[in-house]
Amino acid sequence: MLLANVVHEPIFHPIKEYYERWYTFMEEKVEFWLPDSEWHTKTHSARVLLLALIIGHQNGIRDEGLDALGMAAVFHDTRRLDDGIDQGHGSRGAAYYKDYCEASELPYDEKTYFMIYYHDQHDSLGLSEIEISSNDHEKAKLLYQIFKDADALDRFRLGPNGLDVNFLRTEEARRLVEFAKYLLRQSKETKI
Numbered sequence: 757m758l759l760a761n762v763v764h765e766p767i768f769h770p771i772k773e774y775y776e777r778w779y780t781f782m783e784e785k786v787e788f789w790l791p792d793s794e795w796h797t798k799t800h801s802a803r804v805l806l807l808a809l810i811i812g813h814q815n816g817i818r819d820e821g822l823d824a825l826g827m828a829a830v831f832h833d834t835r836r837l838d839d840g841i842d843q844g845h846g847s848r849g850a851a852y853y854k855d856y857c858e859a860s861e862l863p864y865d866e867k868t869y870f871m872i873y874y875h876d877q878h879d880s881l882g883l884s885e886i887e888i889s890s891n892d893h894e895k896a897k898l899l900y901q902i903f904k905d906a907d908a909l910d911r912f913r914l915g916p917n918g919l920d921v922n923f924l925r926t927e928e929a930r931r932l933v934e935f936a937k938y939l940l941r942q943s944k945e946t947k948i
Contacts, residue, residue, distance in 0.1 A: 758802045762942055771809040771822065778805055778826035786856075788834050796833040800910055803939050805829035807932065808906035814928040815902060820865070821895065827853065827862075828871035828903050846876035867896040871903045879904070879925070905929035909936035 757779060763772045779802055790796060808825040817825070835848030850873035857864035870890060874882030882904075883897055890896040905926050911918035924930050 758799060758943055759806055759939065762939065763806065768810070771806075771813050774809050774822045774826055775806055778823075778830050782830035785860075786830050786834060788836075790836050790839070793836065793839055795839045795913060796836050799943050800913060801829055801833060803910045803936075803943060804832070804903075804906050806939065807909050807929075807936060808903050810932065810935075811902045811906055811926060811928045812899070815898065815926065817899070817902070821867075821899060824865050824868045824871070824899055825903055825906075827865065827868040828875070828899075829906070831856075831868075832872050832875050832903075832907065841876075843876055846873050849873075866890060867892065867899050870896055871900050874900065875904055875907060901925040902929075909933065910940070912937050912940050 757776065759775075759779075762768065763775050768775070782798060782801060782805075786798075788796075788798065805826060808829050809822055812822050812825045831849050831853040833845065833849065835852050836842050836845045850869050853872055854864060854869060856862060867890065870882070870886050874885060879901075882900055886896045886900055887893050902925075905924050906929070908919055908924060909929060909932060919933070919936075921930060921933055
């Protein structure tokens with residue numbers, strides 16, 4: 757399991773079960789349109805998953821909120837058409853997530869849908885649409901910001917200047933910049 761050596765550290769005990777469950781689910785059940793992608797792989801999604809769970813836990817998110825972050829991480833880049841900006845892959849990924857839930861036993865979560873749908877959009881659009889459309893918009897907005905930060909923290913895979921930390925939304929994410937670089941190194945070293 758990717759990053760298994762990291763999640764076995766005692767500090768990650770509160771999120772370990774969530775990480776292992778959603779990582780296994782992704783590996784066994786989730787289809788990516790670009791399986792040979794250079795940048796938007798299951799490995800990328802695994803790092804985003806771990807980062808989202810860490811930031812979520814540090815923000816006091818528990819149970820269904822951590823599951824929502826986990827589902828968003830494993831589905832968010834599944835419907836990319838290319839490795840470029842590909843604006844619209846969020847809406848396609850959200851549709852895949854919703855269709856998957858309708859065809860399986862995976863429970864549908866509105867907050868997860870919004871995180872996936874708007875993760876490739878400007879924050880002003882994502883936050884305003886969540887404000888208008890979500891039944892629990894305050895929690896949905898926090899989860900959206902946590903998820904976007906987790907995805908952004910993995911931009912170091914694009915190069916040493918891949919992330920402008922000034923765009924991170926949460927203080928918890930700002931404290932994880934060096935850890936995100938470490939995760940990237942760990943996943944490169946353990947990839948077989």
